[in-house]
Amino acid sequence: MNLTIRFFAQFREKFGAMRELTVPEGARLMEVLHEIAARTPDGEAALFAPDGGLRDYVIVMQGPERVERDRAATLELRDGETIAVFPPVAGG
Amino acid sequence: MEPYIAIQEDDVDIGELIRMAKMPGTGAVVLFDGVVRDDDIDRMDLEAYEPIARELMAGIARKGSEQYGLLSVAIVHRVGSLGLGENILLVVVGAGHRKEAFAGAIAIIDEVKAQVPIWKKEHLRRGGTAWVEGNAEGLPPR
Numbered sequence: 001m002n003l004t005i006r007f008f009a010q011f012r013e014k015f016g017a018m019r020e021l022t023v024p025e026g027a028r029l030m031e032v033l034h035e036i037a038a039r040t041p042d043g044e045a046a047l048f049a050p051d052g053g054l055r056d057y058v059i060v061m062q063g064p065e066r067v068e069r070d071r072a073a074t075l076e077l078r079d080g081e082t083i084a085v086f087p088p089v090a091g092g
Numbered sequence: 093m094e095p096y097i098a099i100q101e102d103d104v105d106i107g108e109l110i111r112m113a114k115m116p117g118t119g120a121v122v123l124f125d126g127v128v129r130d131d132d133i134d135r136m137d138l139e140a141y142e143p144i145a146r147e148l149m150a151g152i153a154r155k156g157s158e159q160y161g162l163l164s165v166a167i168v169h170r171v172g173s174l175g176l177g178e179n180i181l182l183v184v185v186g187a188g189h190r191k192e193a194f195a196g197a198i199a200i201i202d203e204v205k206a207q208v209p210i211w212k213k214e215h216l217r218r219g220g221t222a223w224v225e226g227n228a229e230g231l232p233p234r
């Protein structure tokens with residue numbers, strides 16, 4: 001299935017603005033993010049805490065909805081959707 | 093009334109926003125203009141997650157209208173590269189009286205700053221760049 005991942009701010013600088021990926025059916029968010037992070041210098045440390053979970057400052061949206069921290073750990077991805085990954089917002 | 097919401101690189105016609113805010117029954121218009129402050133920087137770059145940012149700003153405007161009885165709300169957030177003193181965020185609200193106009197404007201500004209996925213990177217005068225630290229809460233659960 002196909003998936004778009006968008007990164008913003010510091011994460012855009014590290015991982016690029018957008019990745020269009022083809023992943024197996026039933027792929028999970030954490031697997032996909034770990035794979036992207038592993039291919040990027042210092043990528044793991046940017047997104048993940050030592051226990052393997054997302055760092056506190058990493059915000060994930062699935063389409064228009066924020067993914068809560070507990071759910072991110074097991075989130076199963078859906079064909080055609082857009083995932084956004086960004087640090088805390090600082091507009092205004 | 094539908095709020096006016098925009099995310100744009102171009103500067104804003106503040107006079108036009110004030111004209112748009114005046115409806116039948118309007119007795120007060122409050123305008124907030126957030127500008128690039130000289131914190132030992134030359135300029136700043138702003139980026140937004142646009143469709144989501146626009147949708148959230150519209151929701152904040154509607155909620156503010158309901159809570160404070162506002163007659164009009166406009167929110168314009170600029171993106172791109174902005175120099176010192178340039179306009180970043182315009183919030184313009186119209187209401188029957190000043191108290192609800194001021195209170196509504198403050199509530200809307202606070203929510204925009206806390207929730208809308210927009211980020212700022214400062215170009216420091218001493219050299220280098222720094223991302224402005226964000227709101228740790230980020231977006232609310234929806």
